[in-house]
Amino acid sequence: MPDLRSLALGGLVILLIKILQSLLFKRRRSMFSLDSVRPPAPHVADRKLRAKVLKQSFSPEKVPHGLDAIVIGSGIGGLSAAALLAKAGKKVLVLEQNDQAGGCCHTFIEKGYEFDVGIHSVGEFGRTGLSRTLLDQLTDGQLEFVPIDPVYDVLKLRYLSEKSASYDFCSPKERWISTLKKQFPGEEEAVDKFIRYIEESTSFIFVFGVVKFLPLWLSKLVIKLGIIDWFTPYSKWASRSAQSVVEELTDNEDLRTAFTYLWAIAGVIPSDVSFNVMALLHHHYYGGSYYPRGGASEIPFHIIPVIEKSGGKVLVNANVKKIVLDESASRAVGVVVEKDSKSFKIAAPIIISNANVTVTLTKLLPEKVGKRAIQYPVLSRVRPSVPCMEIFLGLNASNEELKLSAQNYTCVMDNNIEELYRKYRRMPIEEALNAEPPVIYLAFPSAKDPTHDQRHPGKATCTIIGPAEYEWFRPWENESFLHRNDRYEEIKKTIGHRLIEQACKLFPQIRDKIDLVVIRSPLSHNHYLGRTTGDIYGLYGDIERFKLETQALLRPETGIEGLFLSGQDVMTSSLLGAAIGGVFCASKILNRNLMNELNGLMKEAEKRENRSSPARRMPIEEALNAEPPVIYLAFPSAKDPTHDQRHPGKATCTIIGPAEYEWFRPWENESFLHRNDRYEEIKKTIGHRLIEQACKLFPQIRDNIDLVVIRSPLSHNHYLGRTTGDIYGLYGDIERFKLETQALLRPETGIEGLFLSGQDVMTSSLLGAAIGGVFCASKILNRNHMSELDGLMKEAEKRENRTWPSPAR
Numbered sequence: 001m002p003d004l005r006s007l008a009l010g011g012l013v014i015l016l017i018k019i020l021q022s023l024l025f026k027r028r029r030s031m032f033s034l035d036s037v038r039p040p041a042p043h044v045a046d047r048k049l050r051a052k053v054l055k056q057s058f059s060p061e062k063v064p065h066g067l068d069a070i071v072i073g074s075g076i077g078g079l080s081a082a083a084l085l086a087k088a089g090k091k092v093l094v095l096e097q098n099d100q101a102g103g104c105c106h107t108f109i110e111k112g113y114e115f116d117v118g119i120h121s122v123g124e125f126g127r128t129g130l131s132r133t134l135l136d137q138l139t140d141g142q143l144e145f146v147p148i149d150p151v152y153d154v155l156k157l158r159y160l161s162e163k164s165a166s167y168d169f170c171s172p173k174e175r176w177i178s179t180l181k182k183q184f185p186g187e188e189e190a191v192d193k194f195i196r197y198i199e200e201s202t203s204f205i206f207v208f209g210v211v212k213f214l215p216l217w218l219s220k221l222v223i224k225l226g227i228i229d230w231f232t233p234y235s236k237w238a239s240r241s242a243q244s245v246v247e248e249l250t251d252n253e254d255l256r257t258a259f260t261y262l263w264a265i266a267g268v269i270p271s272d273v274s275f276n277v278m279a280l281l282h283h284h285y286y287g288g289s290y291y292p293r294g295g296a297s298e299i300p301f302h303i304i305p306v307i308e309k310s311g312g313k314v315l316v317n318a319n320v321k322k323i324v325l326d327e328s329a330s331r332a333v334g335v336v337v338e339k340d341s342k343s344f345k346i347a348a349p350i351i352i353s354n355a356n357v358t359v360t361l362t363k364l365l366p367e368k369v370g371k372r373a374i375q376y377p378v379l380s381r382v383r384p385s386v387p388c389m390e391i392f393l394g395l396n397a398s399n400e401e402l403k404l405s406a407q408n409y410t411c412v413m414d415n416n417i418e419e420l421y422r423k424y425r426r427m428p429i430e431e432a433l434n435a436e437p438p439v440i441y442l443a444f445p446s447a448k449d450p451t452h453d454q455r456h457p458g459k460a461t462c463t464i465i466g467p468a469e470y471e472w473f474r475p476w477e478n479e480s481f482l483h484r485n486d487r488y489e490e491i492k493k494t495i496g497h498r499l500i501e502q503a504c505k506l507f508p509q510i511r512d513k514i515d516l517v518v519i520r521s522p523l524s525h526n527h528y529l530g531r532t533t534g535d536i537y538g539l540y541g542d543i544e545r546f547k548l549e550t551q552a553l554l555r556p557e558t559g560i561e562g563l564f565l566s567g568q569d570v571m572t573s574s575l576l577g578a579a580i581g582g583v584f585c586a587s588k589i590l591n592r593n594l595m596n597e598l599n600g601l602m603k604e605a606e607k608r609e610n611r612s613s614p615a616r617r618m619p620i621e622e623a624l625n626a627e628p629p630v631i632y633l634a635f636p637s638a639k640d641p642t643h644d645q646r647h648p649g650k651a652t653c654t655i656i657g658p659a660e661y662e663w664f665r666p667w668e669n670e671s672f673l674h675r676n677d678r679y680e681e682i683k684k685t686i687g688h689r690l691i692e693q694a695c696k697l698f699p700q701i702r703d704n705i706d707l708v709v710i711r712s713p714l715s716h717n718h719y720l721g722r723t724t725g726d727i728y729g730l731y732g733d734i735e736r737f738k739l740e741t742q743a744l745l746r747p748e749t750g751i752e753g754l755f756l757s758g759q760d761v762m763t764s765s766l767l768g769a770a771i772g773g774v775f776c777a778s779k780i781l782n783r784n785h786m787s788e789l790d791g792l793m794k795e796a797e798k799r800e801n802r803t804w805p806s807p808a809r
């Protein structure tokens with residue numbers, strides 16, 4: 001809990017920011033709208049149709065006329081900036097050097113196996129949060145994220161030794177904390193303190209965004225005077241390494257490693273990474289870990305149409321060789337694209353570079369101009385992030401056969417991992433070829449994507465990431481990737497196969513199923529992601545990078561008129577960080593605070609969601625641990641006078657409880673007989689919570705339960721022909737019963753010969769649906785059956801009164 005002083009000071013900072021915002025940005029109606037979010041269309045699996053969006057190859061004729069902006073690079077950072085400009089009506093051209101769009105979000109298919117290269121899981125997608133709100137706007141709601149296993153990360157410690165230990169990290173936060181405490185008995189105080197530190201250090205993390213928004217001179221002044229440090233503990237946590245904090249918390253070495261295991265994902269060792277970045281990573285996964293439904297390429301696939309709607313284009317095989325400047329070299333006015341040894345000059349008043357900051361300032365601009373950029377001093381303070389080996393395995397068996405889980409595994413050789421990692425990377429290549437890589441990160445993406453088994457039946461995939469040193473591969477950096485010699489292949493394969501061997505020791509069931517091996521070296525990252533030192537994350541995320549002084553420089557505007565930066569270097573290395581880099585960039589260009597607009601939208605979405613159903617939208621892992629807030633219960637056997645005769649000695653109970661369709665959507669296309677263990681687990685856990693509530697209300701039934709049948713929303717799809725588990729047809733809200741709506745909900749459809757009947761035509765109930773049938777037949781027979789029934793009713797009443805005079809009479 002932050003103390004009162006920090007709260008008051010925090011409030012003051014927010015007030016100041018609001019005043020500055022109103023001075024800096026024009027007040028306008030929000031560019032975003034919840035109404036642009038449409039329900040996701042069915043997944044497009046056809047490779048030709050996908051290529052039409054993702055692989056539009058560059059040719060000068062395809063360049064639209066009258067461009068408002070050019071974006072160099074089609075990573076999420078470039079695409080988000082482009083889509084936001086497009087939403088403001090701008091015509092934007094995105095140029096990508098690779099043969100397909102997406103940057104780290106691209107996927108590739110080989111021998112029928114599909115692999116994504118740079119997204120394993122992302123957080124903050126459970127409830128209406130910033131991630132979902134932003135991605136919904138960027139894709140008009142077409143992108144879906146599905147939760148992976150509630151135990152989203154597993155740390156395998158001393159994984160090659162007999163003293164191995166395994167630690168689970170799970171969501172929601174409360175379960176994460178209790179699991180950690182259970183795994184480390186006696187360390188409860190250290191765990192509690194760690195959580196407190198996470199809360200404190202992340203509560204003011206937004207200030208690193210503020211110093212980018214303010215004009216540079218003002219940021220510098222505020223930082224120099226230490227004003228932010230009076231108000232917030234940002235610098236306190238940003239200047240301390242994660243390692244130094246955890247060393248203070250506990251002597252238990254396994255727990256220290258567990259507190260900092262996310263370093264392997266961030267690519268920054270615990271002594272280098274600031275505590276607040278480590279805290280931010282833990283915080284990011286509090287609500288669980290998610291994966292893009294249909295794979296990572298769904299991200300560019302659904303953003304590109306939004307860019308095209310305003311006349312823009314995303315063209316690939318378009319290597320930007322340089323940024324063109326005006327005569328005085330003070331303004332960016334275009335780019336030069338090189339393709340098939342030809343150069344093409346394209347002009348636009350705004351140029352955004354999503355290629356990383358090092359490439360932009362040292363390769364795409366003349367040296368003198370690059371040095372003038374606001375960001376240039378950062379290059380001597382922060383080095384590029386680390387390189388790695390990436391291995392993709394195609395497995396010729398299904399996820400189910402191989403019992404693969406939708407989890408990520410971080411495997412470290414021992415608690416002195418930093419020492420081992422540094423030593424490994426410093427090794428000369430001959431030594432490295434004979435050494436065991438001391439850390440591997442491993443996942444089975446096929447198990448995370450609910451559409452995978454349908455798209456690639458009988459197949460599964462595994463991705464392994466291991467450490468590497470760029471120097472081992474530097475001799476071939478200037479050779480085309482098809483013409484590197486045998487020695488390069490030998491190095492790549494030897495290191496790659498060591499990592500595969502380790503993976504097979506960890507998961508022996510995959511050994512005999514390996515059908516395809518693709519090994520990528522740091523040079524592959526140069527090739528596919530336009531890097532220069534095999535770096536996977538742009539700038540290295542160390543303490544220096546997250547100092548306020550550095551953050552103030554890592555901003556979208558470059559100081560060179562017309563030239564802006566977007567993506568992970570402007571913000572943080574992650575899908576969300578790079579996308580927000582795009583938001584910051586578009587904000588600067590459009591001179592509006594899009595973060596504020598998104599925040600407003602997020603609140604509106606939250607309100608709408610709460611209004612439509614307060615119990616909805618809890619992520620599944622949270623729901624599995626929550627009490628359903630309402631149940632409906634009845635004993636039908638007691639209502640039917642014939643029951644005891646027909647079923648002597650038996651009674652029945654029916655319970656209805658709330659559910660969210662998203663919890664079950666991953667299995668919606670699987671036959672009800674072939675849904676997997678996870679489906680059964682979810683169905684049973686929620687079902688048994690409801691049964692437990694019923695037993696508390698009617699304790700006498702507890703010991704007499706002889707049969708349990710649990711039906712999920714998917715059972716309603718199956719038995720009642722629904723599509724989203726809905727039980728009553730259309731939702732019976734105010735909108736539905738407005739006269740305008742009711743006038744439309746009628747039997748005739750306007751399509752000759754086609755009529756509707758049932759509950760949607762009338763109301764959701766037995767009588768309502770039957771009257772729907774009466775209305776329908778009336779229309780078809782062109783008679784007023786309701787009137788006829790009314791007449792009959794009156795006649796029946798009369799008859800009844802005649803034969804059975806009421807007792808009162």
Ligand SMILES: Cc1cc2nc3c(=O)[nH]c(=O)nc-3n(C[C@H](O)[C@H](O)[C@H](O)COP(=O)(O)OP(=O)(O)OC[C@H]3O[C@@H](n4cnc5c(N)ncnc54)[C@H](O)[C@@H]3O)c2cc1C
Binds near residue numbers: 118121318578
């Ligand atoms: C192996 C790996 C695993 C990861 N796992 C996760 C994860 O699980 N969760 C998560 O949130 N994040 C993860 N990340 C990080 C995340 O993917 C990135 O931070 C983010 O996608 C970067 O987006 P970006 O737009 O800044 O850059 P990029 O995606 O790198 O895009 C830059 C684009 O610019 C292009 N380009 C460069 N130079 C030129 C040029 N001269 N001309 C034309 N085009 C050019 C490149 O080809 C590239 O397509 C991972 C990254 C990697 C590499």
